[in-house]
Amino acid sequence: MxxxxxxxxxxxxxxxxxxxxxxxxxxxxxxxxxxxxxxxxxxxxxxxxxxxxxxxxxxxxxxxxxxxxxxxxxxxxxxxxxxxxxxxxxxxxxxxxxxxxxxxxxxxxxxxxxxxxxxxxxxGVNIGTAQSVLFTAGKLEKGQRVLIQGGAGAAGAAMVQMAKAIGAYVIATASGNGLQLAKSLGADEVIDYKLQDVTALVKDVDLVADTAGGEAQQKLFQVLKPGGTLLSIVVPPSKELAEKHQVKASFVASDISAKTLENGIELIRSGTFKxxxxxxxxxxxxxxxxxxxxxxxxxxxxxxxxx
Missing domain, CATH: 3.90.180.10 (Medium-chain alcohol dehydrogenases, catalytic domain)
Incomplete structure (x- = not known):
């Protein structure tokens, strides 16, 4: 072969x-x-x-x-x-x-x-990652506010759809054509990270899901409410900044198996996930x-x- x-x-x-x-x-x-x-x-x-x-x-x-x-x-x-x-x-x-x-x-x-x-x-990897970040580690619930950094990327697009499906208020960062894509997938707010300052537009978020990393990650601590959580699939977040802002922060190594796909596959079958x-x-x-x-x-x- x-x-x-x-x-x-x-x-x-x-x-x-x-x-x-x-x-x-x-x-x-x-x-x-x-x-x-x-x-x-x-x-x-x-x-x-x-x-x-x-x-x-x-x-x-x-x-x-x-x-x-x-x-x-x-x-x-x-x-x-x-x-x-x-x-x-x-x-x-x-x-x-x-x-x-x-x-x-x-x-x-x-x-x-x-x-x-x-x-x-x-x-497979996208759904498993979204499940691991939003629900296994993030404990996201209906009515909570979540910011998804990179909401039009492969993993981010899955997170937008799965967060919206449980009734969370979804804020997504993107740029270019990704802005319309994130909106079409259910994001309640979309922010152009190239042109807009997310810290000036977003406050009191329960959960930040970071799929981009880099310097932008450090700003994300400012949008969390006290006791909120920042989770990254790219690089471990700063423990010092987490302590300063009185929030939790950690890197998530996705646990991807048939079980972690169950939720996403059901959403696909119901027409809720694309x-x-x-x-x-x-x-x-x-x-x-x-x-x-x-x-x-x-x-x-x-x-x-x-x-």
């Missing part, structure tokens, strides 16, 4: 289009999936650049990719919830940039019929796709297709 691999850390130049053996099922709870599409995530780039090697070292040559959609072609002896022919979304953690991939059944969900394979490949795909590339164009994501400014998810 064809796959994307690299033999050393570095820029996108290390990425190779190679022929490898179709993976075998080694765990009785695993399935083998013929991949149709797969999502491109920031962590794919961080791993490739060696930024994660202290906490997530990988064995070279390495095939990246943490999420895919496809069709089950074989199942392990103890798989009980899925069968050959099922169309699924798989949270693979690695190895999804390939024509075939194995995954444990605890990290699979049936693909909603109303979604294409491309749309299905775009939601996948947002920004750009589609062929699998062999993985380097171009990752470079586009690195450049930033995208609204929605970058997806690779196998066929």
């Amino acid at each position: 064809k796959a994307i691999q690299y033999k050393d850390y570095g820029s996108s130049d290390v990425i190779e289009w190679v022929e490898v053996t179709i993976p075998a099922i080694r765990n009785k709870k695993d399935v083998l999936i013929r991949v149709q599409a797969l999502g491109v995530n920031p962590i794919d780039i961080k791993i490739r650049m060696g930024l994660m090697k202290e906490v997530r070292p990988v064995e070279m040559p390495f095939t990246p990719g943490g999420e895919a959609s496809g069709i089950i072609v074989a199942v392990g002896d103890e798989v009980s919830g899925f069968k050959v022919g099922d169309e699924v979304i798989a949270l693979t953690k690695t190895n999804a940039y390939a024509e075939y991939v194995t995954a444990n059944e605890n990290f699979l969900v049936l693909k909603p019929q109303l979604l294409s394979f491309v749309e299905a490949a775009s939601i 996948p947002i795909v920004s750009k589609i590339f062929k699998l062999r164009e993985a380097a171009l796709a990752q470079d586009l994501l690195t450049a930033g400014g995208l609204n929605g998810k970058v997806v690779l297709t196998v066929n």
Whole structure:
């Protein structure tokens, strides 16, 4: 089969289009999936650049990719919830940039019929991240005010929709076409972070969900009410600023599994959640796709297709 691999850390130049053996099922709870599409995530780039090697070292040559959609072609002896022919979304953690991939059944969900394979490949990490930030860590409830920094990005767009679905008051930062996108997804207020000062426009927020990081993160402490919470999926927030503003702040490492997708998948089936795909590339164009994501400014998810 064809796959994307690299033999050393570095820029996108290390990425190779190679022929490898179709993976075998080694765990009785695993399935083998013929991949149709797969999502491109920031962590794919961080791993490739060696930024994660202290906490997530990988064995070279390495095939990246943490999420895919496809069709089950074989199942392990103890798989009980899925069968050959099922169309699924798989949270693979690695190895999804390939024509075939194995995954444990605890990290699979049936693909909603109303979604294409491309749309299905775009939601797993986003929904799992939104669930982890907003509800597992953030304890967001109906009627609370949440600011989503980067509300038109891949994860941010999922957060806007899932926060709105429970009845939260949603404020999203974005720019350009992302302003209208965030509004269309349900944001009650949208702020152009390039032209407007969020600290002058927003106060007394219960929860800040930061998907952007950088210097902008430090300003976000000012919009929280005392006792509020700032959670980031990018870099750990300042403990000193948290103490100064009498709020809680922490980095969230998303716990993404079939269980954390349940809420989002139900919202998709009810028509409350819409996948947002920004750009589609062929699998062999993985380097171009990752470079586009690195450049930033995208609204929605970058997806690779196998066929």
